[in-house]
Amino acid sequence: MNHSIYSADRSTHLKVVVVALVAGISVAGFGISARLGANDGYTQTARVIKADRPVMVTTSTNTAIR
Template identity: 55%
Template sequence: MNHSIQSADRATHLKIVIVALVAGAVLTTFGTSRRPSTDFVQTAHVIKAGQPTMVSSSEPSLVR
C-alpha cells in the first residue's frame, strides 16, 4: 500500500480516478433526482424601451 500520492504506482492513480468518477456520477444522479419533477414553463417578459433620457453633469465623476 502506498501512503503517498507521489510514490504511488499507476494502479493506485487509476483507482483514485475511478473513485472520483464514481463519486461524481453519484452526486450528479442524486442532484438530478432531488430536482422537482414539475415542468416549469418560462415565458419571456418583454420590456419596452421608454423615451430616451439625457444625463449630464457639470461635475466630473469620482472614481475610487
C-alpha cells in the same frame, strides 16, 4: 497500497480516478433525481392579461368606467 501520492504506482492512481469518477456520477445523479422529484407545480407560467375596457380606480367601492 502506497500512502503517498508522489510514490504511488499506476494502479493506485487508477483507483483514485475511479473513486472520484464514481463519486462525481453519484452526486450528479442525486442532483438530477432531486430536481426531477421536486415538480410540485410551483413552476412559473406566463399569465396573459387581455385589455378589456379602461377602468379608473377610486378610493370608494365603486369603479368609474370612462
